Every structure is written in C-alpha cells, then in structure tokens.
Amino acid sequence: MNLHEYQAKALLREAGVTVPEGRVIRAIEDVDAALDALGEGPWVMKVQVHAGGRGKAGGVRVVRSLDEAKSFADGWLGRRLVTLQTGPAGLPVETLYLEPATAIARELYLSLIIDRATSKVTFIASDAGGMDIEEVAAKTPERIHALSVHPAAGLMPFHARRLAFALGLEGAQAKAFGQMLKGLYEVFTRKDASMLEVNPLAVTEAGELLALDAKFVLDDNAGFRQSAILEMRDEAQEDPREREAVKHGLNYVTLDGDIACMVNGAGLAMATMDLIQLEGGRPANFLDVGGGATAERVAEAFKLILSDGKVRAILINIFGGIVRCDLIAEGILQAVREVDLRLPLVVRLEGTNAEQGRALLAQSGLTIIAETDLTRAAQAAVRAAQGEI
Ligand code: GDP
Ligand code: MN
16 A cells, blocks of 8 residues: 655654645645745646656656645646556546755765565665656666665664765765665664655755655555555546455456456466467456455456456356356356356366356357366467457
8 A cells, every 4th residue: 555745754754854845735725825825936736646756757856835726726626647657548637736945066866675685674775866766777877776685684784874874975965865774774674664755855955854755655564453544545646447456355456458267276377378378369458356256246346357347358267176167157147147248258267166167158158258278268368458369
C-alpha cells in the first residue's frame, strides 16, 4: 500500500527528519488559508497522487502569488494526472500539497529498500538525485551507492560516514545527514515499509538538508500491526480490481496484456504467465485464487478478470492438490452463467477429481476449450486472443 507524499512526510517529521512545513489542499477555497499559514512566498504546489514523475508531467509548480496558486489548484483538482509511472489513464487528483519553496543548491537521492539478494535493509544513495534518477541509474550506475544494514546490529555510525562521503557531505552537513539516516531507518523499520524514498534530498542554498519529496510503501503483510498507516489509505488511488480482489482474498495484479489468467498457487501462476509469454501472448493479469479455492471464490475471480475490458481470451489453469477440480468446474460454470461470457475460455484442469471436473464442463453445453497439457493450453489461449480460434 502506498501513501501520499504529505502523509509520508508526516511520518518523517515525527521521526525527526527535516521536511518543509506544508498544508494540504482539497478545494480551491483552502488555498488562501494555506498560503497565509505558510508565510511569504514563493511556494511550491504539488499534486498528490500515488506515483512519481509528477514534476515532468506538470504536477509540481513553484507559485509566486495567490492567483497563481489558485489557478494551479483550479487546473488540477478533479482532473487526472498522467505520469510515466501511472499508465495512460493516470490517477485522480483530489489533494494538493503546498510548501514554502526551497532554494536548492544540490539534489541528492536517498532511499531504503529490502535487498532480496542479501535479505537486508539497504540504503541506496546518489549525488545525482532529482527527476532524472532513472537515467543516472541506467547510464552512470557508478554514481549510485548501496549500503546494507545488518538487522541485528542496526544502523551504525560508519553507515552514515560512508554514505555522507559518497554524497560529498562534510562537517555539519554530514552530521545532519547522520540524523536523517537515523530517522529514515527508524520509519522504515518501525512502520514496516517495503520502500522509503527521498528524492530529491535537497542541500539548500543555506546549506541545510531537507527532504523535499517522500515516498512510502507499506509491506502489506504487516498491515495487521500498522493500523495508523492503514487509516491513511486512499482507495481512490488504487486499482479498483486489485481492491476488489483483496476483499475476496484473491491475489490479483493488473498487467498490460489481453489474456486473463486464473491459476491456483503463485508459483503456478508465474509459470503460466511465462508460458503465455513464451507462446507469443501477453497476460492481462496475475491471479492466484489460492490453494483452498471454493466455487464462490472462483466465481468472484472470474467476474474480476472479466471486468477488465482489454481481455480477449481466458486461460484457467488449476492443479487440484488440496482443492478438488470438480468444485473448480462448478465455480467456473456458476460464474459463466452469471456473467454472459462471450470470450474464448481455455481450461486446463489436472489433479484431484480432474476427470469429474472436465466432465462437468463438457456436459455444460458451453464452448470451452479443454486441454490437459499446459503448453497446449497456453498455445490455445494465445491463438484465441489473436482471434484464430
Ligand atoms: P516527482 O517528480 O513526482 O518526484 O516530484 P518531486 O516532489 O520530486 O518534485 C519534482 C522536482 O521539482 C524536484 O526534483 C525539484 O527539482 C523540484 N522541486 C520540488 N520542490 C521544490 C522546491 O521547493 N523548490 C524548488 N526550487 N524546486 C522544487
Ligand atoms: Mn521526487
């Protein structure tokens, strides 16, 4: 789960990380009071959406007067912002954030992730922060520095020294940087983040360090013990199908292709997507209905993948281990009757009660392409999506 910049900054502020003061704006009428509260301009106004790349898309602007601020708010509130990270539909703009503009001398990059290779919380830092960080990583990877923290020892003074040195910070700035690292590490670990990013981390013209942007991603598996963060959820920013999936206990991720997949087990789902790709097709989603899938859950999953307008064929791949294939078949039939299916449907059932399951589908009178071999099933789905079946 993602937080907005203003919410992430509140977490940072609480942990002693220096961030600019700010005001949230939800309606044009809020602009006056926000400017008053923040004192003299210029100010910076920022669209709040769950995606980066806002600067390049016109979602961040320095404003110098009440009129300019109002016209920015008027131009964005109620619209959608499309950035390189949002996809073509963009994300709805319901909130803006206003801060006093900072005079920036240098833009640094600093983030925390869990490095899966070392299983450690890892700082990533660069002296070339700002809006072109992806290009820096691609073209001059030597300017990106990584440093892991041992989970038992925690953050140590040498971490701060090494990273400060890599970023060209000395003296009082290096000391302030150490405080910032401490705060970020605390937020990351205490709040169960899977990602925490400050880009840019500004060195101001006055020589201070200031987190000018903040991105926080919660590790959803820890949601049960982060109720304060869950309360900050902004559903409007989330994929409606992914939200619906969570309600039904389904693991669902929207993808770009046109072949919908319904599979039990994450590993099998990945393998199925790989096979589709190998056969020249593109999956429209990842969907794991889980090991103990019931007919109802299968029906819900089916409706979910069908609600995606770009789907042109469906591939159901179920291996009956714990789950019985005849139950899955019942779920498929229940769903197909409810939704008036017009798309080609390829089903591969294997494992416990596979024969009964296949028989149920065959007797249903529905046009279902039944396959027992997974490669053949993937091939059929790809051809069906291309309109060849
Ligand atoms: P992002 O593009 O979504 O990552 O949004 P950011 O919050 O990082 O803002 C984009 C860019 O706007 C930053 O890299 C800065 O160059 C610029 N920017 C943001 N805040 C300020 C500010 O207070 N003063 C100035 N001069 N520039 C800013
Ligand atoms: Mn940024």
